[in-house]
Amino acid sequence: MIYIANVTLGGTDYRVQLDTGSSDLWVQPSTSPLPNSNQTSTTYNLTYGIGWAYGHVSYTSAAFAGISVPQQAFLDVSSAQNPALTYGTSGIMGLGFTSLSTIDALVNQTGQSSGRSLLYNLFNDNPKEPNYIAFSLQRVSDPSDDIEGTFLVGETEPQYAAVNDSSPIPTFPVQNPNRWNILLDAIIVGANVISVNTTVPNAPSNKAVVLLDSGTSYTYAPVEVCQAIYGNVPGAQYNKAAGQWSVPCNAEIDLALQFGGQVFPMNPLDVSPSSLTDPNACVGSFIPQDISSIGAGNFDWIVGDNFLRSVYSVYDFGDFDSSGKMGNPYIKLLSLVDPNEASADFVSVRGGVARSNITYNAANSTSSDSGRTTVSLSDDITDTLHKVSIYFPAMIAVMALNALVLLLLVVGGLVYFLRKRAGGPRSRRNKGRATPMPLEPMSTESFVDNNSSRGHVYEPVSMALTDDTFVPPSPAFHGYEGGLKPGRQLIDRPKSVA
Incomplete structure (x- = not known):
């Protein structure tokens, strides 16, 4: 249900849940304050999809x-209610x-920079260390x-080295994402x-933005998607009290x-795992929730x-x-599931x-709902096209003027030729070369985006947040009995700490 590793704080090892859905580090030691630490007067209550600290x-x-x-x-927790514990x-x-x-935002009010996430500081203090994390999640505790x-x-694990050859999947947004x-x-x-x-x-309207969250046991998806997954399975039915689908255990x-x-195929054992309350019953691991507001x-x-x-x-923080x-x-994924096996x-x-x-x-990943093709352009090209659109009227005007000059020259030349053939008086004007009006090149400086040249950087150390501007990040997920309306009682979801 959860995945755990050791982190060393003040010389002591603590078991913590690894959570890609959040950015704060907290521990609840046996005694507070945590040994070999400096405790400040700043307190806070971190709220998760389920639980708080x-x-x-x-x-x-730290190590x-x-x-x-x-x-x-970090947050030296004295009181907490969280499934991870x-x-x-x-x-x-x-x-x-x-x-x-949230800890970084709190610390930045005091001018400190060490409130940044532990991964940030690991990479920042060790610049020669490649700045990515990689993991595989074991299905059961059985060593086999x-x-x-x-x-x-x-x-990366040598046996999974092929992940390095897979195509990067950009985050959304592509630059400076929060999650x-x-x-x-x-x-x-x-x-x-x-x-x-x-x-x-x-x-894009024909995509869904999804948070990859190692701190959530199941997947929370729209109601209609869960209906499409389980609705046609004989014997499956939605359990309103549990907030998830009940599925016959023999239904693959x-x-x-x-x-x-x-x-990326899933193992069918993960699509309908055993129930936490009844090992002889199985449930849908795709939980129907409208989390757009959450x-x-x-x-x-x-x-x-x-x-x-x-x-x-x-999970790569950027090359x-x-x-x-x-x-x-960006993120890279390597499939570990052979559907037949x-x-x-x-x-x-x-x-x-067995099947x-x-x-x-595979679905057409580039076609939109209207049948059009969506093409992603780089920021530089997009910026260039934007500037071209601004200068385009002027360019048209200049070209029109050029065309008018050329037309006048052609007409003048024709008149001169006809007069010469007719024996009329010759022009005594100085000879010259008719040159179209030059199209002024747009300054290359106008195409330079001072921001785009920076690329992605680690998130700003401080934005000098003050008491009246600091707003803690909103929790990633809440479940409410009977729906997602404020004020309703939280229901117990399977160990989600998104």
Whole structure:
């Protein structure tokens, strides 16, 4: 249900949940303040999709994956209610961008810079370390599981080295994102392609913006998508009290998600896992929720561990060019699921007959709802086209003037030729060369975007937020009994800490 690693704070190891859906680090030590730390008077209550954590902002040395940071801000929690604690952890380590960090925003009010996320500081203090993380998620605790659970900083597992050759999937937005959001092309169930759409401003209408969140056990998707996945399964029905679908355990659902034109099959055991309350019953791991308002216009879905177990994931904060400038962040995914082998795995656990020759037909990832083709242009080209559109009327006017001059010259030459043939008087004007009016070249400086030349950088260290401008990042997900209306009681979702 959750994935755990050790982080060292003040010389002591603490077990924390790894969460790509958030950016803050907090631990609840056995005694507060945490040993070998400097506790400040600043307090805060971090609120998650499920649960909360309250404590003091503190500073201490930190180490993670063998890389050290001399001073790291974190939340020294004295009181908390969070599902992660029930699995033997002491807290949560956010692996997102610093711009989403509440602790960073709080610390920046005091002029400090160490409040940035732990990953930011790891890479910043160790510039020779490649700035990406990579992980695979083991399906079960059985050591015989085909997929070994690994988490690496700055390197990839040799057995998954093929991920380096896969196509990068850009974040959304492409530059300076707050979350590990990417665009979903479609969802494929068997031979059926389920189209998706978005409510996120400026996102393509035939895509969905999804948050890849290792801190969420299941996937939260629109109601109609979940209906399309489970609605045609014999014996499946929506359990309103539980807020999810009940699915016959022997019903194999072959499903894949498509990102960047690439299809990534899921293991059917992850599409309908065993119920947490009844191991003899199975449930749909795609939870129907309208989270457009919860995502605050930033994402449409939360894609959790039920999908991430089927891929090897690389989260890259941006490649450096020869001048040391960092490019835009991106994600790379390598499929770890062979559909036919996954069907055999399903049958070995649930019974039935294994399927063969399972294929998924990729949806057209570039066509829009109207049948048009969407072409992505670089920022430089877009900026150039914009400036051309501004100067275009002037260009037309200049060309029209050129045409008029040429026309007059042609007419004049014709008149002169006719007069010469008729024996009339010759012109005594000085000889010359008729040159069209030159088209003034647009200054190359007008095409230089001072911002685009920077590329993506780590999020700003400080924007001098003050008490009246600081607004903590909104929680990534809430579930409310009976819907998503404010004031209704939170219901217990399966360990989502998006």
